Amino acid sequence: MERAYLDNAATTPVRNEVIKVMINTLKYSFGNPSSVQHSYGREARSIIEESRIRVAKNIKASPDEIIFTSGGTEANNLVLKSSISDLGVRHILTSKLEHPSVLQTVLYLSYKYKVCVNFIKIQEKGMLNLNHMEEILKKNDAKKTLVSLMYANNEIGNLLEIEKVIFLCKKYNTYFHSDTIQFIGNFPINMEKLSLDFATASAHKFYGPKGIGFVFIRNNILKKIKPFLIGGLQEYGIRSGTENTHGIAGLSEAFQLCCCNFLRHIKKIQNLKLYCISELKKIIPNIIFNGLSSDIDKSIPSILNFLYPTKKDHLLYFHLDLMGVSVSKGSSCHSDVKKESHVIKSITNRYLLNKMMPIRISFGIFNEKKDIDLLIRALYKINKQKNFS
Structure with missing residues (x-):
């Protein structure tokens, strides 16, 4: 059966080149990277440090600003929890559009440590009210603050007005963490020019393996961060535990391949998105696109979110799957199909x-x-069946 995988925001397929690198690492570089007394361990250590250098070079950072994690959720947790315990943050400013790994962690910290939490008002189409952001920062300027906002929304694709946010963070002397999990690996990013204190990434969003990611922590801040996982000196003592050597090698290879082909890939995906918008408008009159996902200039090319006119049919996604089309209702972190985003x-x-x-x-x-054509045919067929049922 013809199939179309259109759920890349949940996870991307792993590139063949990445699989090959990972298999070779598993097979030939199986040593413990902390066992530097012998060549097997030193070879594994070399793979990790070369990967760190590679990742850092591609985002214009220093290698010692890159900490490998088990993925984006752990990376976000590390930033948020360390900010409270090690940096003295007593106020967190975020939005209600963030990923659960940020929202749920913020609520936990608010409850456990009595940290003050404020949410920025949301305007039409999911844009954040940055005037309201400044009002909150001005009102809480006596408290050490962390601003946590995602660069590209994982459900509606909205791009943060990041330069304006950075300006406000500098003006009010606050830390700035950006969940860049949908952005890094899909767009170029320059940490020398972009004044982020923290940024998080996950390999399976850019054609690498699951279970591996990294967090960028600005060097002057990293020195203040105490161990997040205790029991060893791995990852500069911040994240103890034997490193996932083959996962790190896979992440590095996937990241390198993406960084070498940004312009070509972005252009291709933009064209697919424009074509999909055009075709959807033909079969769904007055279609409603969620957020700014249909605005090429204000959203990432990879995400398009819209409302499909049907009653509460939670089997809609399964109907599409049976027709060979894989899409989602939103974040894959919500496995309950009936739960609204x-x-x-x-x-x-x-x-x-x-x-x-x-x-x-x-x-x-x-x-x-052809993947979009399959989606359009499937939606048209479902709509026709609905009208004649």
């Missing part, structure tokens, strides 16, 4: 949500126009 609920009125179902399409470098 907190992002979509925040930006869409209840009347529309009672009549329509959100569909998130996310494109990748392996997609072609």
